[in-house]
Amino acid sequence: MSRILWGRKTSSNVMKALWALGELNLPFERIDVGGVFGKTDTPDYRGMNPTGLVPTLQEGDFTLWESNAVCRYLCNQYAPDSPLWPTEPKTRANIDRWMDAQQTVLNRPMSQVFWGLVRTPADKRDMAAIAGAIAETARAWSMIEPLLARQAYIAGDTFTLADIPWGVHAHRWFGMDYLGLEQPEFPAVRAWYGRLCERAAYRQHVVDTPIS
Ligand SMILES: N[C@@H](CCC(=O)N[C@@H](CS)C(=O)NCC(=O)O)C(=O)O
Numbered sequence: 550m551s552r553i554l555w556g557r558k559t560s561s562n563v564m565k566a567l568w569a570l571g572e573l574n575l576p577f578e579r580i581d582v583g584g585v586f587g588k589t590d591t592p593d594y595r596g597m598n599p600t601g602l603v604p605t606l607q608e609g610d611f612t613l614w615e616s617n618a619v620c621r622y623l624c625n626q627y628a629p630d631s632p633l634w635p636t637e638p639k640t641r642a643n644i645d646r647w648m649d650a651q652q653t654v655l656n657r658p659m660s661q662v663f664w665g666l667v668r669t670p671a672d673k674r675d676m677a678a679i680a681g682a683i684a685e686t687a688r689a690w691s692m693i694e695p696l697l698a699r700q701a702y703i704a705g706d707t708f709t710l711a712d713i714p715w716g717v718h719a720h721r722w723f724g725m726d727y728l729g730l731e732q733p734e735f736p737a738v739r740a741w742y743g744r745l746c747e748r749a750a751y752r753q754h755v756v757d758t759p760i761s
Pocket of ligand 1: 560615
């Protein structure tokens with residue numbers, strides 16, 4: 550059975566799926582679509598993914614979109630006993646809520662910071678808006694700072710799926726040039742980021758992709 554991940558590797562949401570595939574040692578092919586590659590507006594792509602966004606996972610005639618759903622499916626299907634997503638209901642619910650919180654709390658302000666600092670030409674940047682987005686993003690990081698001060702990973706003492714959505718953004722957060730704007734410091738989040746950097750799949754699919 551062939552496995553294809555559709556999506557450019559510079560996308561944070563594609564990175565999540567790539568990282569999960571890497572953690573689970575699952576073979577796959579990746580096809581560049583989205584961003585400068587386009588091709589997400591074609592009937593074929595929209596047939597797989599009506600949102601027209603990336604990533605999309607394709608396994609034969611099964612297709613799946615929404616990056617966090619892709620991570621969960623891969624664990625469920627190929628590593629049901631994995632500590633990445635334990636089956637114990639309360640443990641799993643804790644992981645799920647942190648994955649959801651990345652989408653609902655972190656993603657919007659973090660994307661504003663990233664687009665403002667990295668993907669907007671200098672003469673078009675609204676530095677006041679970026680500073681406001683940095684402050685809002687910092688409030689999201691401050692939710693996990695106390696957790697990570699007392700445990701090694703977001704959902705406890707072991708690495709789980711909860712670390713993946715937040716981890717892709719941590720690399721950007723610590724790797725961007727703030728162009729003179731103040732970057733609030735989160736020592737426990739930084740130490741956790743250091744632990745993530747020890748993981749081969751994180752380095753391969755997140756750290757080694759230029760922040761662009
Ligand atoms: N909630 C979706 C969001 C997907 C999304 O917004 N993807 C962005 C890239 S990070 C995208 O497709 N942007 C348009 C493009 O790359 O053409 C998910 O988690 O998969």
